Amino acid sequence: MGAEAYAIQARNVKKHYGRTKEGPGLNGLTLNVPTGCIFGLLGPNGAGKTTVVKILTTLLRMDEGSATVAGYDVSKEGHLVRSRIGLAGQYAAVDEQLTGYQNLEMFGRLNRLAKKHASRRAEELLTQFDLTEAASRAVGKYSGGMRRRLDLAASLIVSPDVLFVDEPTTGLDPLARQEVWRAIRSLKEAGTTVLLTTQYLEEADQLADLISILKDGRVIREGTPEHLKSSFGGDRLEVTLLRQEDAVEAERILRGIGGASVVVDNSANRISVPVSDRTGSLLKAASAFADSGLEPEDMVLRRPTLDEVFIHFTGLNGVSNKEESR
Ligand SMILES: Nc1ncnc2c1ncn2[C@@H]1O[C@H](COP(=O)(O)OP(=O)(O)OP(=O)(O)O)[C@@H](O)[C@H]1O
Numbered sequence: 001m002g003a004e005a006y007a008i009q010a011r012n013v014k015k016h017y018g019r020t021k022e023g024p025g026l027n028g029l030t031l032n033v034p035t036g037c038i039f040g041l042l043g044p045n046g047a048g049k050t051t052v053v054k055i056l057t058t059l060l061r062m063d064e065g066s067a068t069v070a071g072y073d074v075s076k077e078g079h080l081v082r083s084r085i086g087l088a089g090q091y092a093a094v095d096e097q098l099t100g101y102q103n104l105e106m107f108g109r110l111n112r113l114a115k116k117h118a119s120r121r122a123e124e125l126l127t128q129f130d131l132t133e134a135a136s137r138a139v140g141k142y143s144g145g146m147r148r149r150l151d152l153a154a155s156l157i158v159s160p161d162v163l164f165v166d167e168p169t170t171g172l173d174p175l176a177r178q179e180v181w182r183a184i185r186s187l188k189e190a191g192t193t194v195l196l197t198t199q200y201l202e203e204a205d206q207l208a209d210l211i212s213i214l215k216d217g218r219v220i221r222e223g224t225p226e227h228l229k230s231s232f233g234g235d236r237l238e239v240t241l242l243r244q245e246d247a248v249e250a251e252r253i254l255r256g257i258g259g260a261s262v263v264v265d266n267s268a269n270r271i272s273v274p275v276s277d278r279t280g281s282l283l284k285a286a287s288a289f290a291d292s293g294l295e296p297e298d299m300v301l302r303r304p305t306l307d308e309v310f311i312h313f314t315g316l317n318g319v320s321n322k323e324e325s326r
């Protein structure tokens with residue numbers, strides 16, 4: 001095991017696909033991932049998550065910048081980096097014809113373990129990921145959650161210091177997602193540093209000790225989930241409207257009451273603002289709504305969600321966010 005304080009450090013990493021110096025890719029990415037944590041790289045489609053994973057796992061070369069993984073230079077010591085890492089890709093790499101056991105044994109052999117050792121490791125991992133009952137079934141018959149767990153197991157054949165997991169639960173149902181979460185938490189407990197990418201706020205909130213929000217190939221916000229939520233303001237007053245046509249007036253009222261920003265979710269007829277004076281703001285809003293003849297369906301005080309942080313900073317679809325400059 002490396003004794004570095006940071007399992008992963010990336011400095012101003014740039015990568016541009018094709019010939020342009022602008023556009024998709026990475027535009028100067030900096031990351032510090034402390035050893036032993038679960039680190040969430042959160043971003044919408046095309047933000048550059050898979051590109052980061054490919055560069056840090058030496059599958060792709062960066063154009064500029066530098067990075068170390070487990071203490072080794074990604075550009076100059078690729079083979080040493082590869083000897084310390086595991087990668088569970090966005091698309092599972094297991095063979096459907098083989099059984100779970102055979103897949104793991106094969107990965108062990110590919111990783112140059114002796115047959116006996118590969119076999120023992122396969123058994124251990126099947127137990128760890130709760131797959132012993134399914135061990136002799138062809139993977140083609142596994143459920144999505146079982147496949148992801150097998151994929152995770154395969155990436156752990158040689159007990160890596162750092163594990164990269166690209167979108168571990170995309171397309172899984174809630175139960176399968178929780179199984180995978182449990183598996184990832186157990187890896188952290190065993191001392192593995194995990195960098196996971198996800199588009200799901202809830203996933204990052206549940207799993208990650210630290211989060212970087214990625215947009216257009218850059219880190220736009222980082223911190224603990226709690227820190228990110230509180231950086232967005234404290235409690236929020238949220239109003240759900242009965243009628244969409246009330247949205248403009250409701251937004252005006254809340255803008256007058258709220259702190260730094262208003263988030264309008266048109267698809268859900270919902271508007272929220274950060275408030276410092278909880279009950280006072282609630283009362284003010286209720287009386288302003290009554291004065292304007294607006295009848296909200298619901299009006300509550302609550303903590304901000306990571307969704308709001310994400311939507312606010314990435315400016316995602318269907319939702320507008322507006323800075324108030326007061
Ligand atoms: N081989 C490639 N050639 C050209 N452009 C690419 C290539 N791979 C990725 N891109 C572009 O680079 C950007 C970042 O892609 P990347 O796959 O890293 O995003 P992502 O955050 O993993 O997205 P997703 O959530 O969809 O997996 C995107 O705009 C993508 O279209």
Ligand SMILES: [Mg+2]
Nearest residue numbers: 049050051090
């Ligand atoms: Mg991706």
